[in-house]
Amino acid sequence: MQAGDTIMALSSGALPSGVAVVRLSGPQVCSALDFIAGGVPQPRKMALRHIGSSQRLDQGLVAYFPAPHSFTGEDCAELHMHGSSATVKAVLSELRSFGLRLAEPGEFTRRAFENGKLDLLEVEGLGDLINADTENQRRQALARYDGRLTEEVDRWRTIILDLRAEIEARLDFSDEGDVTEDLPIRWHEQLADLEVAIAGALASLNSGRIVREGVRVALAGAPNAGKSSLINALAKSDIAIVSDEAGTTRDVREVPLDIGGQLFILLDLAGLRETESRAEAEGIRRAEQAIASADIVLWLVAPDAEDATRPMTSGRLLEISTKADLRNDASSDLSVSVATGKGLLELIERLKALGEQMIGAEPSLVSHERDQESLSAALKFLAEVHSALHDWELAAESLRAASTVLERLIGRVDSELVLDRLFASFCIGK
Incomplete structure (x- = not known):
């Protein structure tokens, strides 16, 4: 997977079909459209074009999505053609001769993630949505893809930042007269409410798994x-x-x-x-x-x-x-x-x-093994805060660790191995 390449793939499924959609993404998209479709159409408007460079291969619809307002955050385009194997093969061959390469599994979605268009939870929701067979699976996957779990996790992280600010104020300004040693009652209430919220989400894991x-x-x-x-x-x-x-x-x-x-x-x-x-x-x-x-x-x-x-x-x-x-x-x-x-x-x-x-009435947003691991770890670190309140530095470190595992759940900090495994599960055109 090479950053900066312009990639292409058949995104519409098995051939033959009524319509085939070839997706492009990368810095050479505009040049490729000049080469194979007679120019770049107006952004986000379908244009009827002859498709082919030296000879006419087909006639179809062409759409252009300029960066950053596209699925991947890069310049993107779609060629909507007749869905014959010979037509698609000929078009991909011409684009390859121009310098484009075939995308790897999940590469379009990975570029969307790396360009900040999707976070890791939304990527997983998209994968679940593609694989959904039933109405409940569709509803649950779409809610995750729409960012509802991300919103919850961001809210929890904001609360943790507020809790850390109270403690670190005592570390940094302990000699100031207006900073008391005792934490306010509201601080303890926020910590308890946060633990209840995360534990409640974790308890819904089984229904999400089902x-x-x-x-x-x-x-x-x-x-x-x-x-x-x-x-x-x-x-x-x-x-x-x-x-x-x-x-x-x-x-x-x-x-x-x-x-x-x-x-x-x-x-x-x-x-x-x-x-x-x-x-x-x-x-x-x-x-x-x-x-x-x-x-x-x-x-x-x-x-x-x-x-x-x-x-x-x-x-x-x-x-x-x-x-x-x-x-x-x-x-x-x-x-x-x-x-x-x-x-x-x-x-x-x-x-x-x-x-x-x-x-239950609403499908759970928590449904992956990764969710369980991260939320369980966050609860463990929050529990450590209670026993570490005698030492501000230890308490602050436990809060920082809880925030980090939530960031890892969203994908703001994560290992390359996790990303490789996740995106490899997508089809090539996605």
Whole structure:
């Protein structure tokens, strides 16, 4: 990745397509437009142009976004062409001959970050937005991309600066008569309120994680309890193998399902029983691990299958009586029948209600592992302040450390390794 280069990439996805968009960014953008599009159009206005230098390659729309009012903060342009592989290949080839190079994964977004157009939290929000599959994921990602978490973190940092100012005034002006040794009551109240605010954000991490990664729903029970059949019925597809032979499921199969705008990950697991088969025993071990970490466990019991010992779980547990067409079990939370469809809609509604309880009314802005690490560290340093008030220098240093970890969360101070890993997860045209 070379600073100062002019980069280009197909930003509109797989070809062929109705329209292909080639994005340019860097100091040679205006010269490149003169070369391939017959001149630079008016800023932020689409212009119909012949595209090609020595020969006409296509006809399309050209847009120019001058620095610094562009996505990357540099001169940018977009070429909107017909989406054939041959056309895009020819245009990229001509631009390469002019001196432009193909962008690396995430390079446009990295330039936006380095030029102050986005901070690291907004970059992560953009990545989440690109990968969003459900309505809740879109809402959560857009809120992060719009800078709502950045605003909160900046507010916390401002409070920390105010707290530091009070302490450092006592360090620098201890001989002045108007500087008292005791900190005002309001100072202690601000520190306590700050700890509550950060702890509250940290407590919402699980709901944020559930929106990003999905509610994990383990379908568990004895062999032939109807787990695979129920997954197929909920997904409306023959995803899992259904057989009368016990022990056919040997691994954890994940099936994504969008219920009411929330992502649910259904886990088809091996039936729980004693077995001498090493392969089946490994499948049962993995099933028990998945059950232990699941957000919801659907414990399936069937009239023609022996019940198994229920494993430990930290998630919500619903007992589901399957094969209700054979026998209805009133003692279970819900009875379903894949054969007749009985209870399936009610089960979906129960899952939807449980998901809404887990995520709350508004999606959490705190949803990444990096958020947890930074906010936990900030709380640790703030806790140290209480025990260091006998020594102003130690207290000031703890406040400075808390401010630094929040700056690192935003990306104002960070290691190159973290940045490389983050931007490599983006597609080439972004």
